[in-house]
Amino acid sequence: MAAPEAPDPGRPLPNPGTTFFHVFFKIASLLYFFTCTWWSTHFAIHFVGTVVLCAFDFWWTKNVSGRFMVGMRYWQMVDENNKEEWRFEYRDAEGMARVHPAESKIFWYALYGTPPAWFLLLFMELARFNLDYVLMCGISLSMCSFNAYGYTKCSKDAQTAISTFATRTLLSSVVHALV
Numbered sequence: 001m002a003a004p005e006a007p008d009p010g011r012p013l014p015n016p017g018t019t020f021f022h023v024f025f026k027i028a029s030l031l032y033f034f035t036c037t038w039w040s041t042h043f044a045i046h047f048v049g050t051v052v053l054c055a056f057d058f059w060w061t062k063n064v065s066g067r068f069m070v071g072m073r074y075w076q077m078v079d080e081n082n083k084e085e086w087r088f089e090y091r092d093a094e095g096m097a098r099v100h101p102a103e104s105k106i107f108w109y110a111l112y113g114t115p116p117a118w119f120l121l122l123f124m125e126l127a128r129f130n131l132d133y134v135l136m137c138g139i140s141l142s143m144c145s146f147n148a149y150g151y152t153k154c155s156k157d158a159q160t161a162i163s164t165f166a167t168r169t170l171l172s173s174v175v176h177a178l179v
Helices: 016-039 043-069 093-097 101-127 131-178
Strands: 072-078 084-090
Touching: 016 043, 016 101, 016 131, 043 072, 043 101, 043 131, 072 131, 084 131, 101 131
Parallel strands: none
Antiparallel strands: 072 084
């Protein structure tokens, strides 16, 4: 069986729509936060608009872009004893080799770049004693940070599973060669 061909970094992105919306929702929520006072003075409109855009970003990142751009998905469950359990789905080593490097970079940079931006905005609003906007930034920060945390755990679990599989395969082939 031939090894999977690594994606050519020069070829077009395999999921341009997914990549666009992955970045769009992150930028749109930040831009809306910056510009919402230009057209409205009602805090409720600012709050709802920002939080809804962040919720779209959270859902899109967790359920769509992670799956298509890096081949991963996570979810968290709480059992009947109130013990939390994390579940991860990811492609096997062959599938991970087909992840487009540019899409992967866009995914991880956008995922890890958003929480510091919201943290900076939260700190700025806190310095202004603008507690309504601190709440808005805190909710936005928590949503994007939870995604970053979940995908970090998923990535580590995937790397561990792939290296364990590779080690088992190597040991199995060595044992079969010796026997």
